[in-house]
Each structure stands twice: as structure tokens, then as C-alpha cells.
Amino acid sequence: xxxxxxxxxxxxxxxxxxxxxxxxxxxxxxxxxxxxxxxxxxxxxxxxxxxxxxxxxxxxxxxxxxxxxxxxxxxxxxxxxxxxxxxxxxxxxxxxxxxxxxxxxxxxxxxxxxxxxxxxxxxxxxxxxxxxxxxxxxxxxxxxxxxxxxxxxxxxxxxxxxxxxxxxxxxxxxxxxxxx
Amino acid sequence: xxxxxxxxxxxxxxxxxxxxxxxxxxxxxxxxxxxxxxxxxxxxxxxxxxxxxxxxxxxxxxxxxxxxxxxxxxxxxxxxxxxxxxxxxxxxxxxxxxxxxxxxxxxxxxxxxxxxxxxxxxxxxxxxxxxxxxxxxxxxxxxxx
Numbered sequence: 001x002x003x004x005x006x007x008x009x010x011x012x013x014x015x016x017x018x019x020x021x022x023x024x025x026x027x028x029x030x031x032x033x034x035x036x037x038x039x040x041x042x043x044x045x046x047x048x049x050x051x052x053x054x055x056x057x058x059x060x061x062x063x064x065x066x067x068x069x070x071x072x073x074x075x076x077x078x079x080x081x082x083x084x085x086x087x088x089x090x091x092x093x094x095x096x097x098x099x100x101x102x103x104x105x106x107x108x109x110x111x112x113x114x115x116x117x118x119x120x121x122x123x124x125x126x127x128x129x130x131x132x133x134x135x136x137x138x139x140x141x142x143x144x145x146x147x148x149x150x151x152x153x154x155x156x157x158x159x160x161x162x163x164x165x166x167x168x169x170x171x172x173x174x175x176x177x178x179x180x
Numbered sequence: 181x182x183x184x185x186x187x188x189x190x191x192x193x194x195x196x197x198x199x200x201x202x203x204x205x206x207x208x209x210x211x212x213x214x215x216x217x218x219x220x221x222x223x224x225x226x227x228x229x230x231x232x233x234x235x236x237x238x239x240x241x242x243x244x245x246x247x248x249x250x251x252x253x254x255x256x257x258x259x260x261x262x263x264x265x266x267x268x269x270x271x272x273x274x275x276x277x278x279x280x281x282x283x284x285x286x287x288x289x290x291x292x293x294x295x296x297x298x299x300x301x302x303x304x305x306x307x308x309x310x311x312x313x314x315x316x317x318x319x320x321x322x323x324x325x
Contacts, residue, residue: 007325008303015274021325024223027262029232031242066228066242067262101227102192102323105240106235 004128011094021094022094025101027067030076033148036109037083052082080148084113087148111148192323194233196278198318201305207317208305212285221263225270228261230321237292238274251299254306256283269293271302272307281316283311 004085010017034049038060044051046064050057061067063075071079073089080087083112092100114120192222200209213222232241243260249270261269271284282306286298293299308314 004322004324020218020220020223024227024263027224028242032231034316035240035242047266064242065260065262066231067224067268098325101230103230104234105193106240107233107237
């Protein structure tokens with residue numbers, strides 16, 4: 001059995017392995033998003049973000065350290081509010097989480113602030129809006145991912161800006177290539 | 181009809197490649213990775229390397245800093261990450277062609293590095309590489325995990 005098969009087998013059978021895997025992705029990508037937004041914002045120093053989010057600078061430093069995934073939802077809300085962006089917490093299949101990781105680029109990651117969010121400022125989401133276009137099959141093994149987000153960054157009708165353009169909806173077919 | 185999502189795994193753009201220090205037949209980085217790291221730490225390390233390789237400016241790498249003191253002579257840097265409630269450090273140097281060579285893995289509490297002498301070991305290995313008494317081997321970044 002090769003290394004990939006072994007890891008897949010453990011992911012399928014072991015709660016601890018799945019938890020470790022998920023924690024690692026979040027532990028890398030959440031700090032990376034915060035760092036990306038901070039360095040592109042008008043508060044490039046950790047101390048500035050700390051002041052805006054009413055936290056200590058040392059806490060911001062920890063939040064930006066890879067692996068520091070124990071941020072609470074309240075902490076993420078504070079960070080998002082300081083950046084004037086939204087934040088999504090959503091359970092997804094492993095394949096979607098992997099696609100998020102593979103497509104994520106700290107260099108390119110940015111989110112429109114509420115002041116420039118014309119779509120949000122102009123209208124609320126109603127029936128038939130892009131928010132309702134994707135449904136996840138019930139049998140999918142959903143797991144959590146967290147992304148700082150803004151609706152105007154959606155592409156091709158997806159409500160998740162972390163999902164790359166290479167993800168497409170299909171009326172039929174396999175839900176995931178993760179386990180192939 | 182219920183829509184389903186099909187994920188096509190496209191290759192990310194990597195600006196950097198990572199490599200392990202190798203001396204003779206010994207790969208101390210792989211030994212550290214497979215022998216000393218827990219499953220949590222291995223996943224965290226893999227994810228860190230994958231994300232870091234996509235960040236063009238190394239000064240923007242999360243947990244990155246150049247070391248002072250003796251390691252500064254060899255431009256040794258460290259990458260920090262947290263796993264198992266431990267502060268891990270990976271020590272490395274850059275080589276031409278945007279290649280990051282990992283010299284030593286350790287963890288850190290207070291002013292104590294475990295294994296002891298990690299900084300000295302990294303300096304010695306950097307020197308060995310400069311004097312071509314050691315080589316490197318590429319570290320694979322797995323897009324399928």
C-alpha cells in the first residue's frame with residue numbers, strides 16, 4: 001500500500017486523522033488570510049489591526065502564526081469586522097477543502113470592503129440569487145472550512161470565493177474526486 | 181435535480197521549491213518528519229510548505245524570520261508553526277533558483293531548542309552545503325492532499 005493509500009485509509013477510518021488534517025488546513029489558511037488582508041489594508045502593522053479589532057498585538061501575532069487554528073468565532077468576527085469584510089464558516093466535502101487550499105494564494109487574496117461592496121450596498125439577496133445556486137449532496141462527507149469573504153468576489157454563481165474557477169457544477173456524476 | 185460539485189484539481193503556482201539537507205545517505209529532515217513529528221504536526225508542516233511555496237516574497241511567509249547571532253553568518257532563517265501545542269521551528273537557507281533548503285527541524289520553548297544544539301547543527305549543515313560536503317533532495321509538495 002503506497003503512502004497516499006495509507007493516508008486515505010486513515011482519513012476514512014480515523015477521527016483523529018481527519019481532525020488533524022482539517023486542523024492543519026485551517027491552521028495554515030486562516031492565518032495566511034489574516035496576514036494577506038492586513039498587509040494589503042490601511043493598517044499594515046499588527047498593532048494597527050490589534051487596535052481596530054480590540055485585541056492585543058501579541059494575539060494578532062499568534063493568530064498569524066501557522067498552526068494557531070484555535071481562533072474562536074468571536075475572534076474571527078472581530079478580525080473580519082476590523083477589515084470591514086464578512087466571514088464564512090461552512091462545512092464542505094474534503095475535496096472542496098483541498099481545492100480551497102490548492103487555489104489559495106496569499107499574494108492574490110483580497111476582499112472588497114463594505115464601503116466598496118456595491119452589490120451589498122445596493123440590494124439584498126433574494127430568491128434566485130447566487131446564494132442559492134449550489135447544493136451539496138447529502139451524502140457528502142462535510143467538513144468545516146473558514147474563509148474571510150465578500151459576496152462580490154463570487155464567481156460563476158458560487159457563494160464561496162475560495163472555490164477556484166476550476167470547480168464546476170454538474171447535474172450528475174461524482175461528487176468528489178478526492179477519493180479517486 | 182440536485183446539483184453536485186465536481187472538483188477538478190488544478191496545479192497551483194509555486195514560486196519556490198523546498199529541499200531537504202542530505203549528508204551521505206542520511207536525510208535528517210525526513211527522519212525528523214517521519215520519526216519525530218506527530219500526525220498533527222506532519223499535516224501542519226505539509227500544509228505550511230504548500231502554502232509557503234506559493235508566496236513570492238519570502239518576507240511575507242507566515243512565521244518567517246532570519247536568525248541573528250552565529251546563524252546570521254550563513255543567512256539561516258526559521259519558519260515557525262504550532263502543532264500539538266508546541267512551537268516548532270524549521271531552520272533553512274536559500275539557494276539560487278528560489279530553492280529553500282531545510283537544514284534542521286526542532287521545537288522551541290523559552291530559549292531552549294529541542295534537540296539541543298539545533299542552531300549549531302543548522303550552521304554546520306549550511307557550511308557543509310557551501311563546501312559541497314553535503315547535498316539536497318527535493319521535497320515533494322502533494323496537491324492531492
